[in-house]
Amino acid sequence: MKIDVVSVFPEYLQPLDLSLIGRAREKGLIDLGVHDLRRWTHDVHHSVDAAPAGGGAGMVMKPQPWGECLDELVFDAGEARPRLLVTSPAGRPFTQAMARELAAEPWLMFACGRYEGIDQRVVDYAADRMEVTEVSIGDYVLFGGEVAVLAIVEAVARLVPGVLGNAASLDDESHNAGLLEAPAYAKPAEWRGHAIPPVLLSGDHGKVDRWRRDQALLRTAAARPDLLERLDPGSLDQRDRRL
Numbered sequence: 001m002k003i004d005v006v007s008v009f010p011e012y013l014q015p016l017d018l019s020l021i022g023r024a025r026e027k028g029l030i031d032l033g034v035h036d037l038r039r040w041t042h043d044v045h046h047s048v049d050a051a052p053a054g055g056g057a058g059m060v061m062k063p064q065p066w067g068e069c070l071d072e073l074v075f076d077a078g079e080a081r082p083r084l085l086v087t088s089p090a091g092r093p094f095t096q097a098m099a100r101e102l103a104a105e106p107w108l109m110f111a112c113g114r115y116e117g118i119d120q121r122v123v124d125y126a127a128d129r130m131e132v133t134e135v136s137i138g139d140y141v142l143f144g145g146e147v148a149v150l151a152i153v154e155a156v157a158r159l160v161p162g163v164l165g166n167a168a169s170l171d172d173e174s175h176n177a178g179l180l181e182a183p184a185y186a187k188p189a190e191w192r193g194h195a196i197p198p199v200l201l202s203g204d205h206g207k208v209d210r211w212r213r214d215q216a217l218l219r220t221a222a223a224r225p226d227l228l229e230r231l232d233p234g235s236l237d238q239r240d241r242r243l
């Protein structure tokens with residue numbers, strides 16, 4: 001998978017060089033490119049923003065640097081087109097389902113907005129030439145899209161085959177089967193007056209699986225009843241319904 005990120009703060013994306021993403025890049029599973037939008041400015045101040053048309057507070061990212069960035073990274077680079085993701089408070093909520101959707105894409109490009117946002121014409125112009133999705137990591141406003149890109153790239157990268165060593169850990173993690181994950185424990189069996197639930201030390205894998213399923217349902221009902229609403233009824237067995 002090829003991933004490009006365009007930002008006025010490329011150093012914000014350095015954490016992607018660490019840990020899992022770093023190894024994935026070494027293995028050639030992910031080809032990550034981070035680009036400074038100011039590379040496509042030509043004035044002495046490398047300005048990327050301008051006063052909002054129609055007045056109002058703040059500044060808007062002007063279209064010209066984005067247009068020339070897309071020319072160089074996309075249009076002049078060949079026939080292939082990336083899926084363009086613009087992280088934004090006004091975007092489609094990012095979920096594990098979208099992470100799975102994005103992990104299947106051969107090429108993702110992230111545009112990091114800042115200030116009051118990117119001139120809408122950049123989004124419209126790009127949408128005429130490639131798939132564009134505005135995506136939100138939550139209902140709040142950040143200074144810029146870089147933090148959202150870090151979260152999205154991490155969630156997507158770990159789903160790329162080969163990136164996560166033990167693929168099994170993907171199976172029953174939170175939000176995979178539409179439920180939150182059961183609580184996890186490690187030795188010692190007793191810690192500061194708190195014991196590991198005995199079933200987990202029983203060696204009876206059937207009982208352990210059942211206990212984890214029950215805990216996942218109870219936890220989801222308590223913390224995220226909205227997820228239960230969305231569950232496919234077919235995925236709940238008789239015992240589940242009684243919980």
Ligand SMILES: COC(=O)COc1cccc(COC(=O)c2cn[nH]c2)c1
Nearest residue numbers: 088089113117118136137138142144145
């Ligand atoms: C067309 O889209 C844009 O212009 C995006 O513009 C902006 C404006 C302000 C802040 C951001 C950064 O994203 C978030 O704050 C965000 C993402 N997820 N949750 C909060 C982006």
